[in-house]
Amino acid sequence: MHPDVPVCSLCTEPAVVYQRSLNLHLCGTHFTADVEQRVADTIKTRQMIVPHDRVAVALSGGKDSTALLLLLHHLLPLWEDVRLIAITIDEGITGYREETIQSAEQLTSWLGIEHHCMSFSSLFGNSLDTFLKGRETQACSICGIMRKKVLVVGAQQARATKLATGHNLDDEAQSVLMNVLRGDLPRLVRNSSRESSGKFIPRIKPLSRISEKDIATYLMLKDAWSELPECPYTRYAVRLEVRTMLSGFEYKHPGTMLHLLESKEKIERIGKDSVISEPLRSCPECGDPCSGDLCQMCLLRQLLDR
Numbered sequence: 001m002h003p004d005v006p007v008c009s010l011c012t013e014p015a016v017v018y019q020r021s022l023n024l025h026l027c028g029t030h031f032t033a034d035v036e037q038r039v040a041d042t043i044k045t046r047q048m049i050v051p052h053d054r055v056a057v058a059l060s061g062g063k064d065s066t067a068l069l070l071l072l073h074h075l076l077p078l079w080e081d082v083r084l085i086a087i088t089i090d091e092g093i094t095g096y097r098e099e100t101i102q103s104a105e106q107l108t109s110w111l112g113i114e115h116h117c118m119s120f121s122s123l124f125g126n127s128l129d130t131f132l133k134g135r136e137t138q139a140c141s142i143c144g145i146m147r148k149k150v151l152v153v154g155a156q157q158a159r160a161t162k163l164a165t166g167h168n169l170d171d172e173a174q175s176v177l178m179n180v181l182r183g184d185l186p187r188l189v190r191n192s193s194r195e196s197s198g199k200f201i202p203r204i205k206p207l208s209r210i211s212e213k214d215i216a217t218y219l220m221l222k223d224a225w226s227e228l229p230e231c232p233y234t235r236y237a238v239r240l241e242v243r244t245m246l247s248g249f250e251y252k253h254p255g256t257m258l259h260l261l262e263s264k265e266k267i268e269r270i271g272k273d274s275v276i277s278e279p280l281r282s283c284p285e286c287g288d289p290c291s292g293d294l295c296q297m298c299l300l301r302q303l304l305d306r
Ligand SMILES: [Zn+2]
Pocket: 008, 009, 010, 011, 012, 013, 026, 027, 028, 029, 030
């Protein structure tokens, strides 16, 4: 081996990754095992999955959700009688969704996982492209609200007891920072996995401690990497600015994103029973969880009908 090639800190194999925050060089095998262990730990500490759960996995066919399904499938033997069901949403975004839906279909049939496809058109009567005409700058928040609604309906139809999404550490850290920048304390302390009182299907984010970069590396090592098109609406997102800023910080100060997530979790524990954390109610229109007078989807319906 070339003397300059770093060796895995845990064995004698050549390293493929340097984990800056841990100061460890890791080979492919040890890196993969580390990711799997971190996901298993996150699920265990936050009791995301319990025996007999039916876990609906939101599978867009993109990187995060592909990694999520692979990881949950790999970890299944850890839990007694747990089943996975994949749900894919077709928002109706021309030139973007076709490929990712195909990749979702291939993955689920390869893993032998039940797969449900649901479209915006069938639920809302139109594609996202149609809804967004003249509202492109609000694309991500409108789409986000509608996707959430479709996922809840899909999870209910599949009789799921948990709804898992592929949000990664970058997403979570960005959300924490955005809520702080907006001064939105209630949203900062809201914990969607615990807020269910048996009434709503709890949402879980098993990849919340895995960075976007680690997910990409994991997929490459698992031979599941593919270059998929980016959603054409992301260029409108404000999140992009926060993302750029945070990745600069993470590079200079490794561990920044994890620290942000941990601060949120600490505040969440303190805010749990305080007035900051508004209790979730059922939307009077549709019965979905909501914190205001109407749920976000019903508010959006009113806006789109105008
Ligand atoms: Zn190793």
